[in-house]
Amino acid sequence: xxxxxxxxxxxxxxxxxxxxxxxxxxxxxxxxxxxxxxxxxxxxxxxxxxxxxxxxxxxxxxxxxxxxxxxxxxxxxxxxxxxxxxxxxxxxxxxxxxxxxxxxxxxxxxxxxxxxxxxxxxxxxxxxxxxxxxxxxxxxxxxxx
Amino acid sequence: xxxxxxxxxxxxxxxxxxxxxxxxxxxxxxxxxxxxxxxxxxxxxxxxxxxxxxxxxxxxxxxxxxxxxxxxxxxxxxxxxxxxxxxxxxxxxxxxxxxxxxxxxxxxxxxxxxxxxxxxxxxxxxxxxxxxxxxxxxxxxxxxxxxxxxxxxxxxxxxxxxxxxxxxxxxxxxxxxxxxxxxxxxxxxxxxxxxxxxxxxxxxxxxxxxxxxxxxxxxxxxxxxxxxxxxxxxxxxxxxxxxxxxxxxxxxxxxxxxxxxxxxxxxxxxxxxxxxxxxxxxxxxxxxxxxxxxxxxxxxxxxxxxxxxxxxxxxxxxxxxxxxxxxxxxxxxxxxxxxxxxxxxxxxxxxxxxxxxxxxxxxxxxxxxxxxxxxxxxxxxxxxxxxxxxxxxxxxxxxxxxxxxxxxxxxxxxxxxxxxxxxxxxxxxxxxxx
Numbered sequence: 001x002x003x004x005x006x007x008x009x010x011x012x013x014x015x016x017x018x019x020x021x022x023x024x025x026x027x028x029x030x031x032x033x034x035x036x037x038x039x040x041x042x043x044x045x046x047x048x049x050x051x052x053x054x055x056x057x058x059x060x061x062x063x064x065x066x067x068x069x070x071x072x073x074x075x076x077x078x079x080x081x082x083x084x085x086x087x088x089x090x091x092x093x094x095x096x097x098x099x100x101x102x103x104x105x106x107x108x109x110x111x112x113x114x115x116x117x118x119x120x121x122x123x124x125x126x127x128x129x130x131x132x133x134x135x136x137x138x139x140x141x142x143x144x145x
Numbered sequence: 146x147x148x149x150x151x152x153x154x155x156x157x158x159x160x161x162x163x164x165x166x167x168x169x170x171x172x173x174x175x176x177x178x179x180x181x182x183x184x185x186x187x188x189x190x191x192x193x194x195x196x197x198x199x200x201x202x203x204x205x206x207x208x209x210x211x212x213x214x215x216x217x218x219x220x221x222x223x224x225x226x227x228x229x230x231x232x233x234x235x236x237x238x239x240x241x242x243x244x245x246x247x248x249x250x251x252x253x254x255x256x257x258x259x260x261x262x263x264x265x266x267x268x269x270x271x272x273x274x275x276x277x278x279x280x281x282x283x284x285x286x287x288x289x290x291x292x293x294x295x296x297x298x299x300x301x302x303x304x305x306x307x308x309x310x311x312x313x314x315x316x317x318x319x320x321x322x323x324x325x326x327x328x329x330x331x332x333x334x335x336x337x338x339x340x341x342x343x344x345x346x347x348x349x350x351x352x353x354x355x356x357x358x359x360x361x362x363x364x365x366x367x368x369x370x371x372x373x374x375x376x377x378x379x380x381x382x383x384x385x386x387x388x389x390x391x392x393x394x395x396x397x398x399x400x401x402x403x404x405x406x407x408x409x410x411x412x413x414x415x416x417x418x419x420x421x422x423x424x425x426x427x428x429x430x431x432x433x434x435x436x437x438x439x440x441x442x443x444x445x446x447x448x449x450x451x452x453x454x455x456x457x458x459x460x461x462x463x464x465x466x467x468x469x470x471x472x473x474x475x476x477x478x479x480x481x482x483x484x485x486x487x488x489x490x491x492x493x494x495x496x497x498x499x500x501x502x503x504x505x506x507x508x509x510x511x512x513x514x515x516x517x518x519x520x521x522x523x524x525x526x527x528x529x530x531x532x533x534x535x536x537x538x539x540x541x542x543x544x545x546x547x548x549x550x551x552x553x554x555x556x557x558x559x560x561x562x563x564x565x566x567x568x569x570x571x572x573x574x575x576x577x578x579x
Contacts, residue, residue: 014373097365120408122379
């Protein structure tokens, strides 16, 4: 599979739907794969757990990563991604409700490529998602897999 | 053969022929008085006269108690009574009667200044009876024990002093013990206080951590449902809007506005909590620069409005830059908001020295406020204008007060309905640099 896709790591079904909706509003119809928590995300990227034996369709164009999730939270996911040679350079966008300084600092320290706070106003929310999509999907050249 | 001399001859005859017994008696070194049964003095030794500072002439033929009355200066004197009792006892028991050492002060002759001299005596009264058993006289023998008593007295005094010392030492020991106890108690209290302090510190740290966890949870979890409310309302509007009744569209718009308002409230409450608990990072802060910056942002937010900002240049303060920016954002933001109905709005930021402090002031010519409710201005969620008139959450000035408080300053306001408002604040260590 050579199709570009986004990995959305999001445990909140509302946020998932809102994000997907915002992405659909963009003209570029991208494939989005959703992982519903950190463990699912890592299993998918490293072909472990339920994804063992399955071939990964190449790395996503970027990861839209929520922070507060059950089991493995976003910070822990980011840490593991950066430790693994395969995902060390994978663009990871933190997309969260949190505006806590602590979260921003640990995210950037661990090598997040961007940190975006989810706006409550859906107009702003959709605008943010669309811009992220445009930038990381179209404009940005990601490191070769 | 010459007859051997008799014992009598050898003793009295050969050494002192024809002895004068009265003379011998009077020269005796002992202190003797011879009394008739009626206590008239009939003989006295020189030693007695000397010891009592009298003369034989003044004693002989006179009554014992006439010449030796009790010292009238000593109300406790019992010498005369004791002596009389002893004499009577000796006569009635027909045996010598020894008296305990008596205090019997003697009258000094006028030639030696008169008055009485303290003396202690140890007397023995011995009755002498004739061959018929009748009382002839009483021998009153005394020893002057004043000196002995004095020694005793001094010993006693010394003992008393020693005893006093011992008592004092004991007391001091007790005091030392009590002090030690007090010290121990003080130490114990200090430990208790220290423990309490440590506990309070831990509690404060715990509550700061709790607050952090709480803030995190609030900022994350409370906002998520609001996004859903706003987002899906928006999706209804955008996807089904054309088919909806205008009233339904209006209601959905209100739902969205409500959600967004609540999101702002959450953010501001979190800000207030952070302001109260975050660590102050103090540095020299360019207040004029921040004010100019904030003014620029406000102008941009509503470019159509005609607002004049007059910002005094060169105002600096020592404090936390982020928090002081919040203060100016709130105060200038309020001024901007409450001058919204003014055709020509004027907002000033300046400072003036008042005594030993510098008072900063943000003044506007806007809606002002009803000064009767001035005390409510800085309360959390307190608003003095209706939402219809002016937007707001009622947290801004509470945040300002917290920040100023944390900088050791004060904040207060002056205003009148329709005549603008002025907000004043001081900061500790603030100085206006040239």
